Amino acid sequence: MTNLTQKQLDSHWMAYTGNRQFKQDPRIITKASGAYYTDDKGRKIFDGLSGLWTCGLGHNVAEINEAVAEQIKTLDYSPAFQFGHEKSFQLSEKITEFLPTELNRVFFTGSGSESVDTALKVARAYWRKKGMGTKTKFIGRAKGYHGAGISGFSVGGIPANRTLYGQGLDSYHLPHTQVPGTEFTNGMAKQGAERADDLLNLITMHDASNIAAVIVEPMSGSAGVIVPPQGYLERLREICDQHNILLIFDEVITGFGRMGGDCGAIEFGVTPDVMTMAKQITNGAIPLGAVAFKQEIYDTFMEHGGPEYMLELPHGYTYSAHPVACAAGLASLEKIRSENLIARVKEMSGYFGDAVHSLRSSSTLITDIRNYGFAAGITLAAPDGEPAKRPFQVAMDMWEKGFYVRFGGDTIQLAPPFITESEEIDRLIDALSDSFHKLA
Ligand SMILES: Cc1ncc(COP(=O)(O)O)c(C=O)c1O
Numbered sequence: 080m081t082n083l084t085q086k087q088l089d090s091h092w093m094a095y096t097g098n099r100q101f102k103q104d105p106r107i108i109t110k111a112s113g114a115y116y117t118d119d120k121g122r123k124i125f126d127g128l129s130g131l132w133t134c135g136l137g138h139n140v141a142e143i144n145e146a147v148a149e150q151i152k153t154l155d156y157s158p159a160f161q162f163g164h165e166k167s168f169q170l171s172e173k174i175t176e177f178l179p180t181e182l183n184r185v186f187f188t189g190s191g192s193e194s195v196d197t198a199l200k201v202a203r204a205y206w207r208k209k210g211m212g213t214k215t216k217f218i219g220r221a222k223g224y225h226g227a228g229i230s231g232f233s234v235g236g237i238p239a240n241r242t243l244y245g246q247g248l249d250s251y252h253l254p255h256t257q258v259p260g261t262e263f264t265n266g267m268a269k270q271g272a273e274r275a276d277d278l279l280n281l282i283t284m285h286d287a288s289n290i291a292a293v294i295v296e297p298m299s300g301s302a303g304v305i306v307p308p309q310g311y312l313e314r315l316r317e318i319c320d321q322h323n324i325l326l327i328f329d330e331v332i333t334g335f336g337r338m339g340g341d342c343g344a345i346e347f348g349v350t351p352d353v354m355t356m357a358k359q360i361t362n363g364a365i366p367l368g369a370v371a372f373k374q375e376i377y378d379t380f381m382e383h384g385g386p387e388y389m390l391e392l393p394h395g396y397t398y399s400a401h402p403v404a405c406a407a408g409l410a411s412l413e414k415i416r417s418e419n420l421i422a423r424v425k426e427m428s429g430y431f432g433d434a435v436h437s438l439r440s441s442s443t444l445i446t447d448i449r450n451y452g453f454a455a456g457i458t459l460a461a462p463d464g465e466p467a468k469r470p471f472q473v474a475m476d477m478w479e480k481g482f483y484v485r486f487g488g489d490t491i492q493l494a495p496p497f498i499t500e501s502e503e504i505d506r507l508i509d510a511l512s513d514s515f516h517k518l519a
Pocket of ligand 1: 191330
């Protein structure tokens with residue numbers, strides 16, 4: 080049991096948490112190793128979402144721990160502006176090994192939200208540098224999640240994350256790709272690519288001369304794993320090319336293996352102009368985000384940078400390329416490669432997908448199941464008009480049984496660590512089946 084006092088519990092306003100409910104019945108995690116947490120009651124809990132889509136390698140990874148310890152003893156911090164340290168250059172090169180070759184210039188941030196902010200700011204500034212300063216509007220997508228910043232919620236499309244916050248950036252939204260008739264598709268649906276054509280309507284409405292960029296997650300994660308329909312991303316790419324609009328892939332979840340490919344762009348075969356990343360870079364051990372750009376974007380800033388002592392891009396964060404985070408990133412990405420973990424995800428994703436779809440019969444309230452790689456989303460109906468209630472009940476029941484799964488909106492989300500064994504998938508699915516049965 081936790082020794083925390085009520086005063087301590089009350090003093091922390093927790094992120095994206097039902098604080099009142101949590102503080103009555105705190106779920107306190109004390110340790111983690113491999114695919115498991117330990118809670119304050121000493122129970123072992125399977126990590127069904129790899130932290131927050133962060134810890135594909137599992138927890139307490141010796142190589143990352145050692146790299147962090149070594150780095151903090153050697154160089155704990157160095158100024159992010161005007162001075163450098165070797166690890167950031169090594170890591171940027173390493174990151175590009177996981178991306179399409181055209182994305183070869185990497186900017187560091189401290190989180191996914193900062194990466195999105197960076198991508199959007201650079202998109203506007205890029206057009207201005209090219210003499211097209213009217214290109215300032217952004218196009219996001221319904222159900223998209225792009226972080227908690229003002230820019231992220233503006234282009235994001237999850238209503239609950241938007242309604243409280245008033246005016247954001249000048250942004251418009253494509254429809255999501257959950258097309259009726261594609262429910263319970265294992266992998267990419269055949270229908271739905273036509274939803275990319277809505278971009279043409281937005282271009283007609285606002286004119287390409289006013290639009291800086293389109294930003295989408297190749298696979299929407301936080302909205303409950305919405306997999307791109309076949310041909311959809313290709314069509315977005317085509318329209319952006321035809322109308323001189325930058326295409327940004329937000330790969331904060333899909334980067335570095337979750338899809339069974341090096342990143343979503345490679346797995347789905349479509350190259351954006353800009354890619355945002357975070358989470359899995361350091362395996363969640365230390366906060367770090369990154370944004371990769373096509374070289375032409377970088378070169379545009381260099382060519383229009385003024386005298387060489389001047390900044391080409393007045394933008395950055397105190398913790399951009401933090402040396403300890405870079406050390407963690409290098410160790411994490413090296414381990415993903417040396418253990419061949421992305422191939423493992425690909426190999427086991429069929430097993431995982433079939434297992435997840437076997438849940439369909441466990442409750443009449445399940446209206447959809449979607450999956451790709453090591454990610455799955457299960458939608459639950461809300462006959463009483465309270466869509467978030469049943470996912471919460473399922474997640475709490477799972478926690479009681481020793482499983483952590485994410486509940487968000489009307490969905491349950493699964494993203495097991497890349498190291499998960501098939502028996503662990505079986506146990507997770509059995510436990511979920513039991514929890515769903517209790518709902519019916
Ligand atoms: C696609 C995507 N973009 C951005 C973010 C924001 O990342 P962070 O929470 O590190 O700011 C997230 C977080 O879940 C995400 O899934």
